[in-house]
Structure formats: C-alpha cells, structure tokens
Amino acid sequence: MSYSSDEFVKILVIDGCFIIELFRKEANQVPREDNDPIFSMSCLQQFLDHDLILLENQVPWVVLERLFNKTKEEHDMPLIELAIEFFISAFSFTEPPPMNQTMIKDIKHIPDLIRKWMVSSTEQVEESPGLVSFRGEKGWQPMPCATSLVEAGIKFRRVESKSILDIKFNDGVLEIPPLLIQDTTETVFRNIISFEQCYPNCEDRFTSYAILMDNLINTAKDADILGKNEILDNWLNPQDAVQLFKNLHHNTCYNEYYYQSLSRDVSRYCQRRWPRWRAALVRNYFNTPWALFSTSAAVMILILTLLQTVYSMKR
Structure with missing residues (x-):
C-alpha cells in the first residue's frame, strides 16, 4: 500500500502520540481512565509489547523525541x-537499573534503545572478543551444557546485575543474571538480533548471548537446572524454553x-583432572537413582569386606 507524503506524516504523528501517551500512562505520569481498555x-498490554518491538512497526526515535519535546511538562520523566x-517487564528487573544516558546516543528506534540500554549497562566487556569466520568456525569454543557443567562440579549462581549480558566465571562458579522467559521474550530477542544482523557495524552482543544460552540449554533438564538456581524465571514449558534459544540465532552470521x-x-576448567573424573563418575555411576543405589551398595560391601579382612588378620 502506498501513501502520499502527507498521509505518511499523519501516520507517524498519530502513532508517535499514541506511543508517548502509552508510556506516560504506564509510568503514571498522566492519569488513566477507569475504562481504559x-x-x-x-x-x-502483551499485544502492545509484541507490536511495539517489531522492527517493521518502528516509528523513528527522532520523531518520538520531537513529539515528546512539544508536549512535555516540567515534571515529565525523560x-x-x-x-x-x-x-522492563520483558526482563527480570523489578525496577530499571541506573543507566548512563550519555552512553545511549544515536538511537534509531525502540529495539535499538533496549539494545543500547543493555550493552551500556554491562559491567565487563571483553577487550578482544573471539573472532569467528563467516560460518562461525574459526576460534569457536562452545560452552558445555548445564548438565555437563554440573557433572564437572561447576556451580550456577544467580547474580543481580544491571544487564542480562553480564555473565562471568569465577573459581568454578558461573554467575548469570536472571532472565524472565514469557510469551513476549522471543519477540524481543528475535527483533534485537535481527537488528544486529542487518545494521552496519553493529556488535553481535545479543546474538552472542543467544548462542551462549543455546549452548547451556540443550534439554529440558538443562532448563530445570537453571530454573532451580533461580537464573531462568520460566513461565513456559521447559521444552519450549529449549526451542526458544535453539531458534533465536538460527541462520545468523556473526563476526565476533x-x-x-x-x-x-x-x-x-572442565578439562582439569578432578572435574573430568568427577563428570565421568557422575555420568557413569550416579546418573539415576538405581545406579546411585547399586553403586552405594557396592561401596558398602567393599568397605565391610575390607573391615572383615583386617579383623581376621588381627585375630
């Protein structure tokens, strides 16, 4: 469908005013009507969350800013x-973490704002991110899944951070900020990743995050492990969470x-001698309740036999 210039401007103004008024009402900057649908x-609101994050629905940020500046009052939030x-409801924050607005510049639209917010809030950025080839093979080092990491003795710890991208590993502990998984999560991530894929010189930050989470979550058991450690706040079926991360970076290309x-x-860490032995022991002898029971019984018989032998020798 084609529009004249005047019609297109009218659409931008109406949509922009609606978005700004919606934001103001959500933040209680203006009163809400009792019968506001x-x-x-x-x-x-879930439908609006979905529609407002779609790349094809975006009103340029510069249009939103100009409309906002023409209608703002002294008490208005930026x-x-x-x-x-x-x-904020798309993530697991109870309130927005402090942001450095001086680092959030040249905003294109809402998905770009959310991406810049998360990236600018990241505490630790790799100085030399791993370069990969066009097919993602050069220097590629995949993360073992959560089940394998637990078998190797690695612990998962939920940490409160300004950004979900802040994932760290310290002395056998993988520290991961919490992530809320709900119906709109895939839409948010998919559109931000699509923006990273299509915009020139855009860092593959959310793409890298999706790859890492896909490595960690191979099965529903992996999702349960992260859920029990309060890292995933999963409102979906565990298998749906697995498929979510498997599909997010499908057919993506990334340079870093x-x-x-x-x-x-x-x-x-997993290749060190003790974690490797521990993983093999857990996988081979303690992976099911019956295996645990039989292994424990065998150890008890061995100990009793040894004690009987020592007692007989002393007699």
Whole structure:
C-alpha cells in the first residue's frame, strides 16, 4: 500500500502520540481512565509489547523525541526512561537499573534503545572478543551444557546485575543474571538480533548471548537446572524454553563472539583432572537413582569386606 507524503506524516504523528501517551500512562505520569481498555484488559498490554518491538512497526526515535519535546511538562520523566519503564517487564528487573544516558546516543528506534540500554549497562566487556569466520568456525569454543557443567562440579549462581549480558566465571562458579522467559521474550530477542544482523557495524552482543544460552540449554533438564538456581524465571514449558534459544540465532552470521574467553575458561576448567573424573563418575555411576543405589551398595560391601579382612588378620 502506498501513501502520499502527507498521509505518511499523519501516520507517524498519530502513532508517535499514541506511543508517548502509552508510556506516560504506564509510568503514571498522566492519569488513566477507569475504562481504559489497555490497562483494564490483561491481554492488550502483551499485544502492545509484541507490536511495539517489531522492527517493521518502528516509528523513528527522532520523531518520538520531537513529539515528546512539544508536549512535555516540567515534571515529565525523560523519554528514554519512560520507554525503559514500559519494557522492563520483558526482563527480570523489578525496577530499571541506573543507566548512563550519555552512553545511549544515536538511537534509531525502540529495539535499538533496549539494545543500547543493555550493552551500556554491562559491567565487563571483553577487550578482544573471539573472532569467528563467516560460518562461525574459526576460534569457536562452545560452552558445555548445564548438565555437563554440573557433572564437572561447576556451580550456577544467580547474580543481580544491571544487564542480562553480564555473565562471568569465577573459581568454578558461573554467575548469570536472571532472565524472565514469557510469551513476549522471543519477540524481543528475535527483533534485537535481527537488528544486529542487518545494521552496519553493529556488535553481535545479543546474538552472542543467544548462542551462549543455546549452548547451556540443550534439554529440558538443562532448563530445570537453571530454573532451580533461580537464573531462568520460566513461565513456559521447559521444552519450549529449549526451542526458544535453539531458534533465536538460527541462520545468523556473526563476526565476533563476546563470550569466547568465558567459554574457553569454562572448558579449560572442565578439562582439569578432578572435574573430568568427577563428570565421568557422575555420568557413569550416579546418573539415576538405581545406579546411585547399586553403586552405594557396592561401596558398602567393599568397605565391610575390607573391615572383615583386617579383623581376621588381627585375630
């Protein structure tokens, strides 16, 4: 469908005003009507979350800013904070972490704002992210799945961070910020990753995060492990969470993998003698209750036999 210039401008103005008013009402900057369907019907906000994050639906940020500046009052929050306040429900934050607005520049649209917010809030950035070839093979070091890491003695710890991208490994402990998985999670990640894939010179930060989580979550058991450690707040079926991360980076290309040194450190830890032996022991003898019972019984028989032998020798 084609529009004239005037029609196109009219669409931008109407959509932009609607978005700004929606953000203001969500942040209680302006009063809500009692019968406002957006806030009185539970399904509508979820639909809006989905539609507002789609790349094909974006109103340029510069348009939103100009409309906001023409209508703002002295007590109004900045537009960036209003937008973050609206989309905070897509993550596991109870309130928006402090942001450095001086680092969030040249915003293209809402998905770009969310991406810049997360990247700028990251505490630790790899100085030399792992370079990969066009097919993602050069220097590639995949992270073992959660089940294998537990077998090797690695612990998972939930950490509160300003960004979900802040994943660290310290002395056998993998520290991961919590992530909420709900119906809109795939839409948020998929559109931000699509933006990283299509925009020139855009760092593959969310693409790298999706790859890492896909490595960690191979099966529903892996998702359960992260859930029990309060890292995944999963509102979906565990198998749906597995498929979510498997599909997020399907057919993506990336030049830099931002968790290369982290994956390498974890893999090196797993290859040390004791973690390797422990993983083999858990996998071969303690992987089921019956295997645990039979192994424990065999150890008890061995100990009793040894004690009987020592007692007989002393007599």
